[in-house]
Amino acid sequence: MTKSTTAMPIIQKNHYSTLTDGIADLREKGYDHDFDQAEFHLECKKLKKNFKPENFTITHTYRFEGMTNPSDNSVLYGIEADDGTKGILIDAYGVYADAISPEMIEKFRVEYKSVDEE
Incomplete structure (x- = not known):
């Protein structure tokens, strides 16, 4: 069995108390822009730029689960x-997930591995 050559982002053990804490930490690390997910690309409206899946890398991934409401589930991506444009994408998952292309699905597919296992 061969290993995939495509590097998969890792959902890291969430060491943030809140989504706001995660956003603040990524901002401090230079992730200054906000991305929106479209069917075939990411958009940075502030810069008026679009990024196809082959033109960006997911460097950080943190999952947040609502304690009382399953609709509060979200993922924070760096x-x-x-x-060189760095930014964040906040994505709801579950019942509110948006329809995206197979290429975008593949890009955002993640390997569930905790930081402690690295």
């Missing part, structure tokens, strides 16, 4: 584009 993303770096090939041109």
Whole structure:
């Protein structure tokens, strides 16, 4: 069995108390822009740029689960584009997940592995 050559992002053990804490930490690390997910690409409206799946890397992934309401589930992504643009994407998952292309699904597929196992 051969190992995939595509590097998969790791959902890291969530060491943040809140989504807000995670966002603040990524901002301190230079993830200054906000990305929106479209069917075939990511959008950075502030820069008026679109990034196809082959033009960005997911560098950080943190999952947050609502304690009392399953609709509060979200994932915080730290993303770096090939041109050096760094930003975040906050994505709801579950019943509110948006329809995206197979290429975007593949890009956001993650390996469930805790930081402690590295």
